[in-house]
Amino acid sequence: MHPVVLKQVGKTYRLDSVRVLALSDINLEIRANRFTVISGPSGSGKTTLLNLIGCIDRPDQGEVIVAGQDVQRMSDDALSDFRAHHLGFVFQNFNLLQVLTAYENVEYPLLLTNMPAEQRRRRVLDLLDAVGLSDRAQSRPGQLSGGQRQRVAIARALAPAPQLVLADEPTANLDSETGASIIALMRTMQRERQVSFVFSSHDPQVQAEADDAVFLRDGRIASVERRSEAAEAAP
């Protein structure tokens, strides 16, 4: 089953009195356990598409089906719960809660899913270990480097064991070496935890790593490139 299916999706924004077409006639299937990279020039609709897939925005037309569910019909609370259980987010600016430690940042989504305390503790420690930050569990974001912050953000995104992680320009604020290590980490996580990653990115390193590449132009899909057919057989 495809974790994300978009059918005839369109989205317009209103800027003052002007209607701006953000997306039009989007038909797309995101394959399971893949690195899918959405790219395109600025204003092509990458972030809008990512927002729709991430269920933090609603289309004006068409259908968005995530994890087999038609998310458009959900109430705001139901959609919040759905995101808490099925989706993870990695942001360009990391977006960690500054007043919480690395441990607490990773733990936060698990509190929203009401996971029992002991199970929660084990999950957080496992994830911090997986991203190589066991020794920085009690550090606050301000005490961490950019790469470390993004590692915490990745651990947080993976905490509720989502089917899909959405990453908006995850390497844009990192140097190329750190960016490469972050991409490598996400690839490792994707393979180990059988999770789909969808990126919006200009970064050639990210694009080079993509299994599937979606290219947008003027709010429409210009091309979809399925690079890794070998992974198709994966469950």
Place this chain on the structure above:
Amino acid sequence: MRTLSLALRNLLRNRRRSVVTLLAMMVGLSAALIFGGYSGNSIYALQTGYVQMHGHLQIQRQGYFLYGSGNPAAYGIADYQRIIDIVKRDEVLAPMLTVVTPKLQLGGIAGNFAAGVSTNVLASGIVVDEQNAMRKWDDYGSMSYSFAFPLTGTDQDAVVIGTGVARKLQLCEPLKVANCRPIPKPSADAGAQAPDDIQALSALEASELPAANQTRIEMLAANVHGAPNVVGLNVVKAQNWGFKEFDDTVMVMHLAQAQRLIFGGAQAQVTAIQIQLRHTEQMASAKARLDQLLATTLKSEPLEILDFETLTPIYGQSVGFFHSVFGFIATLIGAIVLFTVGNTMSMAVVERTTEIGTLRAIGQRRSGIRRLFMLEGLLLGVIGAALGVLTGLLLANLINHSGLTWTPPGYVYAYPLRVRIWGDWGLIVESAAGLVVVAVVSAWWPANRASKLIIVEALRHV
């Protein structure tokens, strides 16, 4: 990690702003508490004074309070001793009572005819020891200037007068009244002569007295038959009653003497039976029991029960005044706190817009965002209230030990400035709770706005 912990850390994030907000709340609450403590103490002091003077309840003949105060003969209680005995022996009332005592109120003209002066007086005939016992009532530990009447063991013609009466009767010098300026003696033809019969009665009384008694006065009053009656009285002391209008007319004498003046050889009566209780809180149940007695055992008597608040309307007016001023001050402070906390929370929402978007994206419901900011407002309120109460108590203690005094309107001497906060748990709890409620209410609008932020716009916020 809980929402409470996150809220607390968010408050500590911008410490300077949080501290300024807390300071505003602390100053506001402590100011309200100090005024509340001051007015509370004033109300207790007023109540103590009235209860010492009038008792909590009075049994009077129906209509005396409204129509009969100038006519004790028509509105007297003849069988008063039997009524007092019934009240004292009643099983329900007895445990509540401190004093039950009769009183005869009368008006008349007191004259120092040797000096050629006279003045209207409002006299009270009392049982001295019982009245002095009433004046020891101090259920609230108030600073009281009440004094015992120095009539114990004196002759029946002994009286105490106000310093104002002494001044008018030109008795300041023989009575050694301080700060009492002698007035120029009016010329002999400045006023009308007393009627012949009055002068004759006065002469008769004067002839029976030791010569050259400089504190001797006469008092003229209408007796039970409507005829004028005069008695000679010996002023043993002039005392300052505090309130000038009262001090200028007051006279206190033995009950028997007052009864002799009004009733002569007829059956002696009183105008009131004063009942003082151990605690003011017992007033309702005591009144209910007395009403029951009036409807049964004392059914034949046309009596009514009046409480001290009815007898002294100025008490209720004073309480109302203090409450309205406190309400005004509390409203002002509430408005300041409302805008201060509201501003603090609004700024926090703006600064944390991206964070709100992030929390919503990872699955936090709108209600969770609203709860977080409301909790921050609640925490501000609770901490501000705690600091305000502590500061208020500290300042009250300093004021109470500062030796400051003030003179209430109409009074002739100063009272110590006292602020009663400790022990007035109602004031503390209600003021602190009010502050917390205002803080939470003022956080509601920003919290609601935060919860309704559109996620994608919040994430784009710079």
